[in-house]
Amino acid sequence: MRAFDCPVCHSFTPFEADHCPNCQAGVGLHLPSKSMVAISGEAAVIDGQRWVRCTQSSTLGCNWLVPAEDDSAYQRGRCLSDSLIRREPETDDTIAREKLVPTAAALRRLVYQLADIGLPIEPFWRRDGGLAFDLLSSYTTGEKVLIGHAGGVITIDLVETLDAYRETLRVALGEPYRTMLGHFRHEVGHYYQHILVENGSGAALYLAECRTLFGDERVSYSEEIARHYTLGAPQDWQDSFISEYATMHPWEDFAECFAHYLHITETIDTCREAGMVLVADKVRFAAPRDIEPLESYADVPVERLLFDWKWISLLLNRANTAMGKNPLYPFVIPPPVTAKLGFVHRVVRETAKDLAP
Incomplete structure (x- = not known):
């Protein structure tokens, strides 16, 4: 992860920050330049374009910026990462909504890394089979939420944010490591195998070698x-x-x-x-x-x-x-x-x- 600095005082600024912890200047993450930019009056002008905070800044703690004049491309003001959330708990499901906040933060780390290494991120709302996330809670839906991937849709159980629950599963399954970010990285691996190795333009080149190595x-x-x-x-x-x-x-x-x-x-x-x-x-x-x-x-x-x-x-x-x-x-x-x-x-x-x- 890049070490971000405050554009005002140049102190270290955490990836999730909306204010510099040193000088308290308002900041936001600008994904195209992969940098923190200063916010003045809840907006920033970057290369002549006005950028504003993601509409999920108050509900999901998002510090990403979106183009002010292009709501449709970002699903009514949501940043790229938050716009990938296809299903989420209802607003009155306060317990699940609380668990959605750290889950969305882990998702933003995933999306940033995917963009940073140059992988394609095609949202479900842009094309059929595009990347989507259903972030649901097995505690509040009344039915088991199975973590997995199918047809571009990645499903995550929000209960996994609970340390005790996740640790119990880790021990029961004999796993040395189990985190929410790890779930995201594993499931998105299924997505990229599907679109790049099995069905992408390089499938003829990749698929035989993939079968030799992995089965x-x-x-x-x-x-x-x-x-x-x-x-x-x-x-x-x-x-x-x-x-x-x-x-x-x-x-x-x-x-x-x-x-x-x-x-x-x-x-x-x-x-x-x-x-x-x-x-x-x-x-x-x-x-x-x-x-x-x-x-x-x-x-x-x-x-x-x-x-x-x-x-x-x-x-x-x-x-x-x-x-x-x-x-x-x-x-x-x-x-x-x-x-x-x-x-x-x-x-x-x-x-x-x-x-x-």
């Missing part, structure tokens, strides 16, 4: 789910998969690897933006060289990205355990997963290059 996605999903929950993951799953859940079906393997690719690239970007460099001759253990995160890994092999990540995650894991918490990234990346992440890396970077102006 044939045409195998029965329901049968594979039944097998997984009856027999569990293969005993040696760590040799070829990033997680137990990835062993369930080729689609889940791709989505898990896509989510980890987003985890890794976003965290490395955050470290770089903080100026973090691992100086080899200043650590107490043997390190091969200084680790200085690159401005972009778009034009280097995924092995370079994962080499830097190995050393950065070692530090972050030690920092977490020093605070009495679990390691930040409790995963091992074996060679077959490196190859899978390399495929994701290539699809993402080639797509971004094709869409670049």
Whole structure:
């Protein structure tokens, strides 16, 4: 994540901020320039165009800006991220609406990252099959909300914002990691596999390789789910998969690897933006060289990205355990997963290059 600064005093300004925490100047996030801009009278003029706050600023805590003269493109004044929400709790469902706020914040982080790495974001209201999010609560709807993806629509259960609920599921399912942002990254992996690998302009190039690496996605999903929950993951799953859940079906393997690719690239970007460099001759253990995160890994092999990540995650894991918490990234990346992440890396970077102006 980029380290944003206040356009007035240049102090650090959090991604979610609508005011600078240092000088209290009003600010808003301008997605096209990926920067914080100063707000004067609840508006900002950028390159001759007037931008105003998203209509969800008061209800969802959104700090993004939208073009003042183009309501239709942003669904009546909603920013791009909030306009992707197709279904949400009714206004009188105060319990669910409360949980919608942190969920929408996680969604904005996802959308920002997708835009930052150059992936296409086509909203459902712009075309059939476009990206949409149904953010609903199983507590208040009276029926189970199943997290998943179908036809461009990603469904998320707002109850997952509750730490105790989410932790109970994490332990019951034997997962080392479970967050709302992680759900978003996993499910959007299904969406991009569908539109880029299986049905996109590069399908003829990507699909055969994807099946070689992840398996044939045409195998029965329901049968594979039944097998997984009856027999569990293969005993040696760590040799070829990033997680137990990835062993369930080729689609889940791709989505898990896509989510980890987003985890890794976003965290490395955050470290770089903080100026973090691992100086080899200043650590107490043997390190091969200084680790200085690159401005972009778009034009280097995924092995370079994962080499830097190995050393950065070692530090972050030690920092977490020093605070009495679990390691930040409790995963091992074996060679077959490196190859899978390399495929994701290539699809993402080639797509971004094709869409670049």
